[in-house]
Amino acid sequence: MDQIQKEALTVLKNRYSHRKFIDKPLEDEVLNEILEVGLAAASGGNLQPVSIIKVQGTEKKNQISKICNQGFIKDADTLLVFIADYYRMKQWAMVEKAPFGREQAFRDFIIAIEDVMCMAQSIECAANLLGVGNVYIGTVNAKYDEMKELLNLPKLTIPLLITCLGYSDDKGMNRVKLEKDVVIHEESYQTLSDEEVKERVVDYKYNNWIQKLEGEALDKYLKHFEEVALEVNGEEWASKVVAKIKEQGGINRAQYRFGWHYNPLVQRSYNDKIFKFYKDQGFKFLP
Numbered sequence: 001m002d003q004i005q006k007e008a009l010t011v012l013k014n015r016y017s018h019r020k021f022i023d024k025p026l027e028d029e030v031l032n033e034i035l036e037v038g039l040a041a042a043s044g045g046n047l048q049p050v051s052i053i054k055v056q057g058t059e060k061k062n063q064i065s066k067i068c069n070q071g072f073i074k075d076a077d078t079l080l081v082f083i084a085d086y087y088r089m090k091q092w093a094m095v096e097k098a099p100f101g102r103e104q105a106f107r108d109f110i111i112a113i114e115d116v117m118c119m120a121q122s123i124e125c126a127a128n129l130l131g132v133g134n135v136y137i138g139t140v141n142a143k144y145d146e147m148k149e150l151l152n153l154p155k156l157t158i159p160l161l162i163t164c165l166g167y168s169d170d171k172g173m174n175r176v177k178l179e180k181d182v183v184i185h186e187e188s189y190q191t192l193s194d195e196e197v198k199e200r201v202v203d204y205k206y207n208n209w210i211q212k213l214e215g216e217a218l219d220k221y222l223k224h225f226e227e228v229a230l231e232v233n234g235e236e237w238a239s240k241v242v243a244k245i246k247e248q249g250g251i252n253r254a255q256y257r258f259g260w261h262y263n264p265l266v267q268r269s270y271n272d273k274i275f276k277f278y279k280d281q282g283f284k285f286l287p
């Protein structure tokens with residue numbers, strides 16, 4: 001491995017999400033290189049059912065920032081909104097008088113999502129290699145209607161993800177990642193014992209994080225977690241969740257992520273809205 005390769009790998013291994021963009025414009029040449037790396041990404045059947053809407057106007061960035069309720073978005077130089085785009089693909093099929101039913105097949109849509117992620121991740125890597133700060137924004141999938149209107153999206157398109165790009169002075173949050181042998185399985189899937197999960201996830205990755213609570217705050221969280229667990233997992237599990245919170249004097253990371261930050265009652269309440277949007281956009285694979 002030569003020096004340049006080693007340096008490139010070091011950049012990629014040390015990547016992190018940036019949320020503190022500075023007021024320094026991204027040069028056209030740099031952005032162009034990043035986008036060209038994206039265009040070269042792998043694509044199932046090389047069909048490329050992907051479009052990117054490049055947003056640089058202040059007003060529109062402000063609107064997206066508001067829609068996604070994340071203030072730093074407006075400070076990025078450029079937003080790339082990734083679209084699963086069957087509109088152009090179908091048009092090609094119509095021009096060429098081909099039978100077309102990809103919007104009826106969920107399997108094809110999975111490929112389209114994978115295509116978007118391949119392109120998005122190529123772009124992320126290129127940005128990191130060029131010293132350009134970046135962060136993904138997934139909130140679009142809770143704001144389909146607003147994004148459709150703002151970006152003038154036609155039928156057969158779904159906005160999936162945003163990448164914010166710009167120079168940044170964000171030092172990162174030092175996120176700990178799971179260790180190699182927890183994620184990479186040799187030849188076949190290896191399950192972990194509960195003790196190993198405790199050691200490798202709870203201790204190692206999350207350093208036994210507990211948000212300590214007392215008094216009214218503790219009561220509020222206990223009530224919330226009991227209600228959520230009761231609804232999604234039933235009475236027996238709800239009593240275990242409550243007992244654990246009491247024993248800890250607060251909530252642990254798993255409880256925070258799965259019961260609070262990504263409250264399953266809220267998350268699943270989007271199902272109908274999401275399915276409706278897919279149907280309205282002309283996708284026909286949902287029952």
Ligand SMILES: Cc1cc2nc3c(=O)[nH]c(=O)nc-3n(C[C@H](O)[C@H](O)[C@H](O)COP(=O)(O)O)c2cc1C
Nearest residue numbers: 015016017019070135136137138139161172173175
């Ligand atoms: C699909 C996806 C959606 C994301 N959405 C958001 C988002 O809406 N807002 C945000 O600040 N970060 C978002 N992120 C960034 C993650 O929070 C971040 O990758 C994670 O905390 C790990 O930190 P790191 O990227 O610094 O390693 C998203 C990442 C992915 C892959």
